[in-house]
Amino acid sequence: MSKEKYRVIQWATGTVGSAALKYFIENPVTELVGLYVTNPDKVGKDAGDLVGLAKTGVMATDDVEVLLAIDADCVLFSPAQAPGNLDIICRMLAAGTNVVSPAGPFLPNKWYPDETAKIEAACAEGKSSFHGCGVHPGFSGDILPITLSRLMNRVDCIEVSEIIDKVRNPMIYTEMMGFGLDPEELLANPRRSPETYKAFYSSMAMIAESLGKEIEKVTVRFEVSKAKKDIKHLYGEVKAGTVGGQHYEWTAWSEGAPLIVYHFYWQLGEDLDPLWQEGEARYRVVIKGDPPLECNLMGGKDADGRHPFLGLPWTGLVGCTVVPQICDAAPGIISHLDLGVVQPRGLVRR
Ligand SMILES: NC(=O)c1ccc[n+]([C@@H]2O[C@H](COP(=O)([O-])OP(=O)(O)OC[C@H]3O[C@@H](n4cnc5c(N)ncnc54)[C@H](OP(=O)(O)O)[C@@H]3O)[C@@H](O)[C@H]2O)c1
Structure with a gap:
């Protein structure tokens, strides 16, 4: 009532x-x-x-x-x-x-x-x-793609990407996440543990359940990019040659093939090697299948014409609503x- x-x-x-x-x-x-x-x-x-x-x-x-x-x-x-x-x-x-x-x-x-x-x-x-x-886990990686899959005839694979430029969208977690470290050191000891997908597993399992499938295993990949010059951000500075970008990829397999892939692209600006050309801060849902679908979830444009990353306020608001x-x-x-x-x-x- x-x-x-x-x-x-x-x-x-x-x-x-x-x-x-x-x-x-x-x-x-x-x-x-x-x-x-x-x-x-x-x-x-x-x-x-x-x-x-x-x-x-x-x-x-x-x-x-x-x-x-x-x-x-x-x-x-x-x-x-x-x-x-x-x-x-x-x-x-x-x-x-x-x-x-x-x-x-x-x-x-x-x-x-x-x-x-x-x-x-x-x-x-x-x-x-x-x-x-939450926005992810909690929205962009579960209820959003589940809802979007209602527009599909056949689903082969659902890819959800979190894309954040942390210079333009400063976050207190930047240093804690290992930006500015020696790349080899971070690759050997990622700050977002390889186990972190387990915290997102409910979202993956929710998609699989809604499609009537089960997840057999989740595989993990992690790569970093290097700063090409010293890069300043609101909470500090990373030196040239240290970690300036991170890409986590978690793949949930069903019936021997990738069914759900979560990507996290976090980059400090664009002076990076390699530079993953993922564009503005947003959540992107790509559904491979028939017909192919792409949906971009981003904050409304700021005065400078660019889109801010709103993942943190959205995490509160999706709970309030x-x-x-x-x-x-x-x-x-x-x-x-x-x-x-x-x-x-x-x-x-x-
Ligand atoms: N699922 C998702 O999509 C998602 C996304 C973002 C964040 N989160 C989670 O949401 C929570 C809030 O994130 P946030 O970005 O708002 O974090 P935040 O800005 O760091 O704020 C956390 C607040 O917790 C309080 N706090 C500080 N130290 C604490 C401690 N030792 N024990 C208990 N509370 C403490 C402080 O509140 P006061 O300032 O009021 O004292 C602090 O401002 C976190 O648990 C985060 O992991 C989930």
Whole structure:
């Protein structure tokens, strides 16, 4: 049964969380009732002040127990990856608060049976629902290609690419991901572990399931490109000859052939060798088959005529827009395949 308003808690105000916080304050279908922050400078501040909006009367707190005691319909849980996250999520669920979160590989997935079981048990105890959200995993690599495959007669292979120029779209993770390292050193020890595809496996499995197929194995390829000169970016500088570009490729095989391929092209500008000519920042879905299809998902043009990468705010927004349906859903872990068509509310405001 749909409510007129859903009481929500926003958990953390990083890039993803700030987009969600703004949404919850501005959307008439949601009422912000709590805000968690870790940064001492943000504790005690009004939620509105943290995202440049009018005061809300909701003060940011770092007190987990205070937030757990609030009678909320849902929490958008978007902190940094941290060991205690799953416990907090399960406490929320067991207390009857629905949870939407991009902060973990928590969707049902053969690689994470313990996490899945723990979340299912908490949902059963609190008669609550859990939904893992995100742009990728969570949208561009699952529900988007699944929806697009409705335009196909025959599907041979689905390729999803994340393309980011990190000079134009600066990200705090740049140094952490190994840009600026010696290429041989990074190739031997990739910062995005070769195992990371397991966190994306739910999305691959969702596509396979929707096409009535099974994944037999996933193979991994990783290559780097070198900076041809010193390249400055918002969070530092990479020296000529060090890693200036990275390309991860994960291939899910079905019936002995590639069925789903995820590419991640991250490059610092264009002075790179080799330069993968992938164009502007976006998600690109290519479906090989009959008829061939290509779909490009990108932010609207900035004043300079180029498209920004909006993956982080989208990760918050794709979680916010599903909140009413997760709150209204039957208890348990809810994937896109359970949801049907999500119908976002409160977006049209004249
Ligand atoms: N599935 C996807 O497509 C996708 C895409 C992007 C991100 N994500 C996930 O979404 C989450 C948020 O990403 P983001 O880009 O917003 O990250 P971010 O900008 O680094 O923000 C994370 C926030 O978490 C809080 N925090 C900092 N240290 C913490 C700690 N040790 N334990 C708990 N919280 C801590 C801080 O909140 P305050 O500033 O409020 O103190 C920080 O601003 C991450 O878990 C990330 O992996 C998923």
